[in-house]
Amino acid sequence: xxxxxxxxxxxxxxYPARRGTVRAVNGVSLRLERGMTLGLVGESGxxxxxxxxxxxxxxxxxxxxxxxxxxFEGRDMRDLSPEALRRLRGDRIAMIxxxxxxxxxxxxxxGAQIAELFxxxxxxxxxxxxxxxxxxxxxxxxxxxxxxxxxxxxxxLSGGMRQRVVIACALALDPALVVADEPTTALDVTVQAxxxxxxxxxxxxxxxxxxxxxxxxGVIGEMCDRVAVMYAGVIVExxxxxxxxxxxxxxxxxGLVASRxxxxxxxxxxxPIPGSVPDLAKLPTGCAFHPxxxxxxxxxxxxxxxxxxxxxxxxxxxxxx
Amino acid sequence: xxxxxxxxxxxxxxxxxxxxxxxxxxxxxxxxTFAIARGETFGLVGESGxxxxxxGRMVARLIEPSAGTIQFDGGDWLAxxxxxxxxxxxxxxxxxxxxYASLDPRWRVSxxxxxxxxxxxxxxAAPLHARxxxxxxxxxxxxxxxxxxxxxxxxxxxxxIAIARAIALEPSLLIADEPVSxxxxxxxxxxxxxxxxxxxRSELAMLFISHDLSVVSHLCDRVGVLYRxxxxxxxxxxRLFANPAHPxxxxxxxxxxxxxxxRAASAGGLALPRIGESGCAFAPRCxxxxxxxxxxxxxxxxxxxxxxxxxxxxxxx
Numbered sequence: 348x349x350x351x352x353x354x355x356x357x358x359x360x361x362y363p364a365r366r367g368t369v370r371a372v373n374g375v376s377l378r379l380e381r382g383m384t385l386g387l388v389g390e391s392g393x394x395x396x397x398x399x400x401x402x403x404x405x406x407x408x409x410x411x412x413x414x415x416x417x418x419f420e421g422r423d424m425r426d427l428s429p430e431a432l433r434r435l436r437g438d439r440i441a442m443i444x445x446x447x448x449x450x451x452x453x454x455x456x457x458g459a460q461i462a463e464l465f466x467x468x469x470x471x472x473x474x475x476x477x478x479x480x481x482x483x484x485x486x487x488x489x490x491x492x493x494x495x496x497x498x499x500x501x502x503x504l505s506g507g508m509r510q511r512v513v514i515a516c517a518l519a520l521d522p523a524l525v526v527a528d529e530p531t532t533a534l535d536v537t538v539q540a541x542x543x544x545x546x547x548x549x550x551x552x553x554x555x556x557x558x559x560x561x562x563x564x565g566v567i568g569e570m571c572d573r574v575a576v577m578y579a580g581v582i583v584e585x586x587x588x589x590x591x592x593x594x595x596x597x598x599x600x601x602g603l604v605a606s607r608x609x610x611x612x613x614x615x616x617x618x619p620i621p622g623s624v625p626d627l628a629k630l631p632t633g634c635a636f637h638p639x640x641x642x643x644x645x646x647x648x649x650x651x652x653x654x655x656x657x658x659x660x661x662x663x664x665x666x667x668x
Numbered sequence: 669x670x671x672x673x674x675x676x677x678x679x680x681x682x683x684x685x686x687x688x689x690x691x692x693x694x695x696x697x698x699x700x701t702f703a704i705a706r707g708e709t710f711g712l713v714g715e716s717g718x719x720x721x722x723x724g725r726m727v728a729r730l731i732e733p734s735a736g737t738i739q740f741d742g743g744d745w746l747a748x749x750x751x752x753x754x755x756x757x758x759x760x761x762x763x764x765x766x767x768y769a770s771l772d773p774r775w776r777v778s779x780x781x782x783x784x785x786x787x788x789x790x791x792x793a794a795p796l797h798a799r800x801x802x803x804x805x806x807x808x809x810x811x812x813x814x815x816x817x818x819x820x821x822x823x824x825x826x827x828x829i830a831i832a833r834a835i836a837l838e839p840s841l842l843i844a845d846e847p848v849s850x851x852x853x854x855x856x857x858x859x860x861x862x863x864x865x866x867x868x869r870s871e872l873a874m875l876f877i878s879h880d881l882s883v884v885s886h887l888c889d890r891v892g893v894l895y896r897x898x899x900x901x902x903x904x905x906x907r908l909f910a911n912p913a914h915p916x917x918x919x920x921x922x923x924x925x926x927x928x929x930x931r932a933a934s935a936g937g938l939a940l941p942r943i944g945e946s947g948c949a950f951a952p953r954c955x956x957x958x959x960x961x962x963x964x965x966x967x968x969x970x971x972x973x974x975x976x977x978x979x980x981x982x983x984x985x
Contacts, residue, residue, distance in 0.1 A: 535715035535716055536881075536924060537715065537919055537923045543925060563925065565925035565926045568925070568926055568927030569925040570925075588927065589927065592927055603854060605857075606853050606854050606856070607853060607857075608882045609882060609885075610885050610909055610921070612885065615886060617857045617861065617886065619860075620854040620857070620858075623854075623855060624852070
């Protein structure tokens with residue numbers, strides 16, 4: 348197969364609301380190659396989670412995908428039948444959510460939840476073999492005494508252990524793509540470090556591509572090859588992770604990087620971005636960032652900037668150099 | 669100079685659920701000692717369950733300690749009761765993590781910010797209005813919005829309201845318990861800048877509680893690191909981050925995600941809480957642990973002026 352593993356082309360997702368149409372994703376295009384990690388970074392309400400859910404066709408009505416293409420392994424996800432989607436999800440594409448507690452079934456032992464995936468998607472595999480694979484998976488994600496832990500219920504495990512079980516579920520059938528939406532945000536920093544390391548190891552081992560959705564530039568910097576920065580439903584900047592973090596060009600990315608306090612530098616002058624994110628139902632005209640931008644002028648207020656190549660990255664800004 | 673706040677051997681036991689017939693307790697805070705000078709910003713950093721919020725709540729007298737002493741401005745802070753305590757509360761104010769839960773949704777902003785002024789100072793309408801206007805401007809809110817309700821404000825603006833209420837009585841100590849953890853990074857930076865400005869303008873001392881080392885390092889003069897209820901290390905900020913001495917502090921620093929971070933930085937497995945054990949709480953996860961570490965709690969030792977660490981092996985590792 349040629350081409351990218353996943354390609355989003357001008358994706359639009361809208362939610363009707365009393366205050367108007369919420370344009371959560373407003374023309375997003377991105378590419379993810381096999382085995383690579385792409386970060387999707389942005390603040391609350393920028394549309395990053397909606398974009399992730401749209402890939403797996405998980406947008407809940409009344410929200411809907413109103414335009415664009417989602418091409419995964421050469422097929423447009425929007426053309427697939429519900430049955431074909433069911434076969435794909437959990438098998439070729441898996442998703443990891445922020446909160447492992449609400450992802451796992453509280454009344455089912457964790458081993459049975461992983462085994463269910465094999466029963467659904469690999470009907471040829473017999474019970475003994477499934478059991479062997481489940482134990483091996485739990486061992487691989489770092490769960491001690493996996494033979495005993497298969498019978499544990501989620502509430503008997505710590506938050507970090509639950510997220511390991513969720514990762515075991517996601518990787519059970521060796522998917523080509525994992526969409527991970529804030530997978531470590533609910534965890535303590537030392538546990539987060541262990542989980543990130545586990546994800547990286549598994550990815551190297553199996554060649555899985557990861558779309559990592561996060562608000563945390565540190566996590567993105569550590570995990571990703573490439574990164575796309577979202578603001579108010581659009582991608583404002585994308586490129587190799589080092590370029591974006593070290594030489595951001597979009598005023599929003601520059602502000603985001605400058606907003607982060609750096610460790611052990613108490614005299615550092617952090618420069619906050621003034622104002623707050625716009626209501627996605629009442630987007631400003633022109634560039635959605637212009638009300639918060641020091642560089643904004645007439646063109647920014649009227650004309651929506653398209654992504655253009657500057658240096659090594661793509662930037663949607665009239666003023667960026 | 670005498671400390672504004674001096675906490676010594678502070679401890680808090682909580683009853684375990686379902687143990688009312690034969691009460692069993694978990695020690696959430698254990699032998700914590702630290703001091704804050706007038707105008708100083710002291711950070712308490714730790715992961716969930718480390719006891720950091722419990723310490724803040726004890727200092728604010730929202731819950732009572734099981735053991736230990738708290739001296740505030742030279743007096744016995746824990747001896748205050750009833751009307752004396754109520755009057756003294758204006759000296760120590762607290763800002764909480766959730767600006768959604770900490771503001772009464774049925775109150776107008778002017779009432780929320782004005783309440784401590786009415787309660788403690790009994791201000792008349794005109795001076796009260798003037799002071800509320802002044803406070804709103806000081807925290808970067810448009811005083812024209814004084815008649816609105818909390819739901820009409822964003823998370824960052826609500827945290828500004830909570831801060832305005834907390835500084836209304838010009839307290840000597842502000843306890844900030846994860847004040848920016850619920851906020852997006854660009855808004856978080858605005859609130860951090862605001863706290864810095866307020867701190868620079870007044871003689872306000874701050875007890876800043878957070879799980880986020882970068883936020884703590886940005887705002888604080890000194891930092892204390894908590895692990896399972898014990899203060900394992902405290903030092904001036906720059907020194908702590910340049911020369912962390914406790915293995916847990918090192919693990920915490922190594923765990924901060926960043927581009928190009930070295931691999932395998934995370935310390936040990938995930939030991940479950942071991943309640944009532946006598947040794948060092950970190951020993952089960954510690955790469956440097958020796959048998960002695962599991963037998964007795966390590967005493968605090970002084971590595972440098974103001975740099976204290978509770979680890980048997982701090983000098984040698």
